[in-house]
Structures are given as C-alpha cells and as structure tokens.
Amino acid sequence: MRAFALPGFDDSPALVDLPVPQPGPGEVLVRVQASSINGIDLAVVYGAMRDYMEYRFPVVVGKDFAGTVEALGEGVSRFAVGETVFGVVKDLGDGALRDYLTIGEADTIASVPDGLPVAAAGALGWAGTAALDSLAAVKPEPGTFLLISGATGGVGALATQYAALAGVHVIATARPGAEADLMTGLGAAHVVDYTGDLAAQVRAIAPAGVPAALHLAGDTAVLAGLLAEGGRLASTLGYLPGAHPALLSVVADATVDKLRRLADDAAAGRISVPSTRSHPLEDTGQALADFGAGTLGKIAITF
Ligand SMILES: NC(=O)c1ccc[n+]([C@@H]2O[C@H](COP(=O)([O-])OP(=O)(O)OC[C@H]3O[C@@H](n4cnc5c(N)ncnc54)[C@H](OP(=O)(O)O)[C@@H]3O)[C@@H](O)[C@H]2O)c1
CATH class of the missing domain: 3.40.50.720 (NAD(P)-binding Rossmann-like Domain)
Known part of the structure; x- marks a missing residue:
C-alpha cells in the first residue's frame, strides 16, 4: 500500500510502499479515503518533533483519517465491516496518510453519520x-x-x-x-x-x-x-x-465524545468543514508546502 512518509532525517518525505497492516485483537482495519494537512505534519517532516517522539523510519505522516472499515480484529463490537468512520491517529510516527491503517476500536475513531461526506470527515477530527x-x-x-x-x-x-x-x-x-x-x-x-x-x-x-x-x-x-x-x-x-x-x-486531546459531537454538528449543518483546497495523496508534498505558505481553511487529501 502507499504511505506518505519521511524515510530519514536527511530525506524529503515521499510516497513509500508498506505492507497492509493486519488488525490485532480489538482493532479495526480502515481503508483510508480522506485526510487533511495539520501543522503537526509539517513539524514531523521537518524533524522538529525529535524531543517529543521517536523517529522510527519510515515515519508515516498524518493525523486525520476518514474511510471504510475493511476488516475487524478479534472481539471488535463497536464497528462493522463496510461502515464509514473517521478519527485521529494519536501515534505521531505511525500516521494516517496511508491507504490502510489499524486503530483500536476504543481509541479515537467514530462513525461518520449520514449527511457528512467522507472528504469533510477527513478534515475534521484534529x-x-x-x-x-x-x-x-x-x-x-x-x-x-x-x-x-x-x-x-x-x-x-x-x-x-x-x-x-x-x-x-x-x-x-x-x-x-x-x-x-x-x-x-x-x-x-x-x-x-x-x-x-x-x-x-x-x-x-x-x-x-x-x-x-x-x-x-x-x-x-x-x-x-x-x-x-x-x-x-x-x-x-x-x-x-x-x-x-x-x-x-492548549494541547488538543481527541476523544470519541468530541469526534461524535463534531461529526453530528457537521452532518446536521450546524458547522461546515472549511476545506478550500484538496490534493491527491501523491501530491502531499505540495499540500504541505501550500500549508506552510498560508491557508484558508483546511487542505484536504484525497485517496
Ligand atoms: N496544540 C495543539 O494540539 C494543536 C492542534 C491543532 C493545531 N495546532 C496549531 O495551531 C495553529 C493553527 O492551526 P491550523 O490548522 O488552523 O493552522 P493554519 O490552517 O495554518 O491556520 C493559521 C491561519 O493563520 C493565518 N495567519 C498567518 N499569520 C497570521 C497572523 N500574523 N495573524 C493572524 N493570522 C495569521 C493564516 O493565514 P494566511 O494565509 O493569511 O497566512 C492561516 O489561515 C497551527 O500552528 C497548528 O500547528 C496545535
């Protein structure tokens, strides 16, 4: 599968090929369909997070994800295969800009309600x-x-x-x-x-x-x-x-309750997700450069 990752401190971030992860007990496998750029992604690729995280290369970038549940690990009961979900990846070195990710069902993942497009959900969580x-x-x-x-x-x-x-x-x-x-x-x-x-x-x-x-x-x-x-x-x-x-x-602390609130408000039209631009995954380098140069709303990543 494709993943947008930093291969090493002296390298530029690029698409790399990684094996599709398998969901362990209590985990879901998500086929990622949307994400977005956040300031922390720039900090990770510039190596600025050295004091706060272990850089285990390749470091996959990205906080936000939205997509479809592809498979369930043993004992998962909150989600079903085929369900649309979104959330935030907490581990900075094992990010969301990848075709597939695994995440604990009790972790920062929630269902996407009817009325919230997956692209918007992918720019909402963080x-x-x-x-x-x-x-x-x-x-x-x-x-x-x-x-x-x-x-x-x-x-x-x-x-x-x-x-x-x-x-x-x-x-x-x-x-x-x-x-x-x-x-x-x-x-x-x-x-x-x-x-x-x-x-x-x-x-x-x-x-x-x-x-x-x-x-x-x-x-x-x-x-x-x-x-x-x-x-x-x-x-x-x-x-x-x-x-x-x-x-x-303020250090953002994502929780399931906050994700549900955001998704419900966006689906009901009480808030809109301010995505003004989007780039395909293969152009994430350009999306990061655009983000660094100044943004109006979110920059979405499509898969
Ligand atoms: N602590 C946490 O947990 C946490 C979580 C999320 C985000 N953050 C950080 O919070 C900040 C905001 O996040 P974001 O995703 O909203 O970033 P962003 O999309 O880059 O937003 C910053 C906005 O500020 C504008 N701006 C630039 N210089 C300005 C100035 N001097 N005065 C007023 N506005 C100015 C930019 O517009 P122009 O196009 O005009 O430059 C841009 O629209 C980032 O630094 C991000 O890394 C921290």
Missing part, C-alpha cells in the same frame, strides 16, 4: 478537537467578544463557527477579500485585517479590550495587550518563550 479545546480553555460568554487570531485556518474557522453558534461576538483576523468574506460567512461578527494595525482595529470595536482571545497565529504580546482586565488568552502554538504569564497552552 482541527475540530483543537477548536473545541481552545474554546473550552477561554470559556467565552454569549454576548461578549472573542478575538481569534489565525481565524482563517482550519482550527480558527471551526472555533469561529462554534463560538458564533453560542452567541459569542467573534472578532476574526483575516486579510481583506476572500479571507474576510469566508469569516463573515462562518459567523464572525467583526473581521480585522492582521496585516494592518490589529490593536487599533480591535480597540475600535472593543474599547475596553476583549474578555477572551485565541492565539492560533500571530503575536501573543499584541493579543495579551488587547485583553480586558481578567481576560483569558489561549494558544495552540505550544511553548512560547517569553509569552504572557497568563497564556493558557
């Missing part, structure tokens, strides 16, 4: 989890402002929708034009251009500052300076040396 966890960290109240810096990415576009659904007034960062239009369409109450004077634009909307802000991109010092007294600021960007002392660091 960014959606990060969006839910980021919002849980800053707990924005209905009727109050939430500033989202990096709102135009996969995490931000989903966080914007969830916050807007809850009656929060989202101030979303976006470049003018298509990016700003996307954010307004997703429910942002205000759009600010991060390439201009962000602080002045936010102060014009919320003179007393914002009670909550998400840092998904940009400068934490600027965001911290825009907080109202007692305001909460959360970041998904990991450890940031010299960051504001009150900064809450």
Whole structure:
C-alpha cells in the first residue's frame, strides 16, 4: 500500500510502499479515503518533533483519517465491516496518510453519520478537537467578544463557527477579500485585517479590550495587550518563550465524545468543514508546502 512518509532525517518525505497492516485483537482495519494537512505534519517532516517522539523510519505522516472499515480484529463490537468512520491517529510516527491503517476500536475513531461526506470527515477530527479545546480553555460568554487570531485556518474557522453558534461576538483576523468574506460567512461578527494595525482595529470595536482571545497565529504580546482586565488568552502554538504569564497552552486531546459531537454538528449543518483546497495523496508534498505558505481553511487529501 502507499504511505506518505519521511524515510530519514536527511530525506524529503515521499510516497513509500508498506505492507497492509493486519488488525490485532480489538482493532479495526480502515481503508483510508480522506485526510487533511495539520501543522503537526509539517513539524514531523521537518524533524522538529525529535524531543517529543521517536523517529522510527519510515515515519508515516498524518493525523486525520476518514474511510471504510475493511476488516475487524478479534472481539471488535463497536464497528462493522463496510461502515464509514473517521478519527485521529494519536501515534505521531505511525500516521494516517496511508491507504490502510489499524486503530483500536476504543481509541479515537467514530462513525461518520449520514449527511457528512467522507472528504469533510477527513478534515475534521484534529482541527475540530483543537477548536473545541481552545474554546473550552477561554470559556467565552454569549454576548461578549472573542478575538481569534489565525481565524482563517482550519482550527480558527471551526472555533469561529462554534463560538458564533453560542452567541459569542467573534472578532476574526483575516486579510481583506476572500479571507474576510469566508469569516463573515462562518459567523464572525467583526473581521480585522492582521496585516494592518490589529490593536487599533480591535480597540475600535472593543474599547475596553476583549474578555477572551485565541492565539492560533500571530503575536501573543499584541493579543495579551488587547485583553480586558481578567481576560483569558489561549494558544495552540505550544511553548512560547517569553509569552504572557497568563497564556493558557492548549494541547488538543481527541476523544470519541468530541469526534461524535463534531461529526453530528457537521452532518446536521450546524458547522461546515472549511476545506478550500484538496490534493491527491501523491501530491502531499505540495499540500504541505501550500500549508506552510498560508491557508484558508483546511487542505484536504484525497485517496
Ligand atoms: N496544540 C495543539 O494540539 C494543536 C492542534 C491543532 C493545531 N495546532 C496549531 O495551531 C495553529 C493553527 O492551526 P491550523 O490548522 O488552523 O493552522 P493554519 O490552517 O495554518 O491556520 C493559521 C491561519 O493563520 C493565518 N495567519 C498567518 N499569520 C497570521 C497572523 N500574523 N495573524 C493572524 N493570522 C495569521 C493564516 O493565514 P494566511 O494565509 O493569511 O497566512 C492561516 O489561515 C497551527 O500552528 C497548528 O500547528 C496545535
């Protein structure tokens, strides 16, 4: 089977040929039909995760998967062959960008409900989890402002929708034009251009500052300076040396309950999966380069 993998630290990631895995007891074998690019994939291929994971080459990249259950290991009862499923791969070295993967039935995998296309499911799990966890960290109240810096990415576009659904007034960062239009369409109450004077634009909307802000991109010092007294600021960007002392660091923690919530909301049309581009698996290298150059929503991978 094909897998998109890093062969060694000095190599470029490429398609490699690996044997199809066999599901062990309690595991399902999934034929992957869709995935997407996440920031962690870039970090893995650049070798930046050396301190956090063991690089056992070839390191297969990818967090998100959606596809069809192809076979069941002994004792599996949650899933049936032929069922459409999606989820998140937790092991960074044994990723989702492959034709087949095995995953424990009790692990981070859930059914895809009717009404949710498999391509959308493949772009939902990791960014959606990060969006839910980021919002849980800053707990924005209905009727109050939430500033989202990096709102135009996969995490931000989903966080914007969830916050807007809850009656929060989202101030979303976006470049003018298509990016700003996307954010307004997703429910942002205000759009600010991060390439201009962000602080002045936010102060014009919320003179007393914002009670909550998400840092998904940009400068934490600027965001911290825009907080109202007692305001909460959360970041998904990991450890940031010299960051504001009150900064809450978010590490997405995928669970079956969160995956089900995301899938149900997407299937019911309460949220949309903001996929704006897609590449076939063999062009994943280009998809990673595109992601690194700036994204509007998710970049999907098709199989
Ligand atoms: N901690 C965790 O568990 C976790 C989980 C998921 C994601 N993450 C991280 O969270 C971040 C967001 O994830 P993502 O998937 O949404 O990434 P993404 O798709 O790359 O989104 C980032 C967005 O921010 C915009 N942007 C760039 N510079 C900006 C600036 N100075 N101010 C405001 N916006 C700016 C980009 O748009 P342009 O096209 O305009 O550049 C892009 O749309 C990434 O760093 C990712 O690695 C962490």
